[in-house]
Amino acid sequence: MTKKITISDVAKKAEVSKSTVSQFLNERFDYMGDETRARINKAITELGYQPNVVARSLKLKSTSTIGVIVANILHAYSTQVIRAIENVCNENGISTIICNADDNPQKERKYIETLLAKQVDGLIVVPLKGNLEIYKKLLKQDFPIVFLDRLVEGLDAETVILDNERASELAVNHLLENGYKKIAIVTASLTDSVTPRIERINGYKKALEKNGITVQEEYIKGMELDSFDQGLDELFSLDIKPDAIISGNDLSLMEILKYTFENDIRVGKDTGLITVDEVSFGPIHSPPLTTIAQPTFEMGMEVATILLDKIKDKKLKQDSVVHRHEPSLIIRNSTKKEGEPSE
Amino acid sequence: MTKKITISDVAKKAEVSKSTVSQFLNERFDYMGDETRARINKAITELGYQPNVVARSLKLKSTSTIGVIVANILHAYSTQVIRAIENVCNENGISTIICNADDNPQKERKYIETLLAKQVDGLIVVPLKGNLEIYKKLLKQDFPIVFLDRLVEGLDAETVILDNERASELAVNHLLENGYKKIAIVTASLTDSVTPRIERINGYKKALEKNGITVQEEYIKGMELDSFDQGLDELFSLDIKPDAIISGNDLSLMEILKYTFENDIRVGKDTGLITVDEVSFGPIHSPPLTTIAQPTFEMGMEVATILLDKIKDKKLKQDSVVHRHEPSLIIRNSTKKEGEPSE
């Protein structure tokens, strides 16, 4: 590597002080005469000078960078939300460092530490169970942080999250309206009491009750992704089989579709199917899949906007507001008993 | 924010100099007595001290961070390769900053500049057309950079890339073996001569010729994703329609599936279909989709390993090696004329 040009080189070449060059870089042009300005400009382009933002960050105690830690990047939700976050950050001249905790609290912890050591100006996190103390510490020192998708038990923090109960309600009502009566719900593991899963099940129960239907506990399945086959076997071996399934998210949907495919269960005909999370292949699946879409773009925008506001306005105390977003129903054919085309 | 603890605070508390604390932080314990070491350790934990890596980076002229710029994050290829890159970087204590150029050379240029200003130690880029000069400049100053997925015309740089011609050959041979005779290839726009698209078409032509089949130019379609409908209309209005389609990548596959779905063209029966890029729903689509998988994980590992080696070993001149990776054929039912189950 050829050696880097620094502000000193520019100052020397333009025959001014470093201070003045710095003022130029920060566009405070009234701090210098027109010809000085021109000289500096010339020197910069001739030398191909690029400021070193590491030095700048050190001095300013701000890196114009935020960290985003998602629990699991495999969810389409994560990538979509991340894209929205990046959009608003970009527009504001903020860089983002994305980290995938891979559902592992240790990893998450390590990422938080690394990001803090890197002096990020703020953090967006889809939290995992087990790092409560760290979150608390950060909140106590008023470090800018906003949570996404999940509530943390015992923590009073600003969070952007889906109205999960409403999502289930949409699903249940839609299924009932289409003549399904024995509705099951299948989600990923409940052992870590991940908010969306818990709330979606609660919403499912409430919606059934509202419709005067008794909740059957056997119709509620929460399990690790790799034991879906077994769980679905159980479900479909019940004396009274369900006639429709609500899938908790996109990853559980994949497992369900694998299962129905392998076991020749015809979606739509043999079982209704609706999933939370819109999926890319929803419209082209046969039958096309009815889904409950999350407004991922909106949610990403909001969480980023909140964080950037917090960063700008440091005095702004952490207010522990929970921002709920509305899911929306996308009706396609997997919830039509006859499986006839919708057009 | 409560004020940050610095190395000075630790030094004061432990009653040693900053130098010694620094030696401690860098685990050079033979530079101090055992009790000194213990005192420092105590001070650090009591104060909850976290080193500031920005300051460290400034001094060391190394940020332990690399930048990754992908042309378009929407490709499954991008996200998979990124995950592999992150894995090897993580293992080596290197952070990654991911940027999505969104097929926009200006954006790519801006990202490169931002990343350089942030003093990243190296760059992995899936290049776009139009930034040749920047690449050249970086290579000339021996800045560690490795390219991925695409060759840059006029540039002699280390690149990790699929054996795209082989991918097409696999596809063509497989289709021919399964009785398809009139094979078309459909890819995203060719106007920017993106390497994989060009090479896949070349490979397609070569493979046909090798099999003694004349190339029909009408069977080769390269177009923007949003004009696929029209292009496919043309294709299926030909006097002699193709009986099989090779899809250039995952995004073009989506368009093709949308088209066949909307036009009631039965994949497998009415037209064979094979795509480069394995897709999540491949196995559960009806019919299940035959694909040509890229070894994305391997490719990500290799590109990261090469870059980290370059960074470690600065003298290592840029060697312009092109590392080709083998695609593999995953046979499923979309290339079976009868559409019968494969089991």
Place this chain on the structure above:
DNA sequence: CTGAAAGCGCTTACAG
């Protein structure tokens, strides 16, 4: 309008 000086939080020769 311009510059000298101090300082951001580290690291690393160097001296003792």
Place this chain on the structure above:
DNA sequence: CTGAAAGCGCTTACAG
């Protein structure tokens, strides 16, 4: 074994 000093490349009062 330990510390004082210089320096990484910036920014920003402050003085003139």
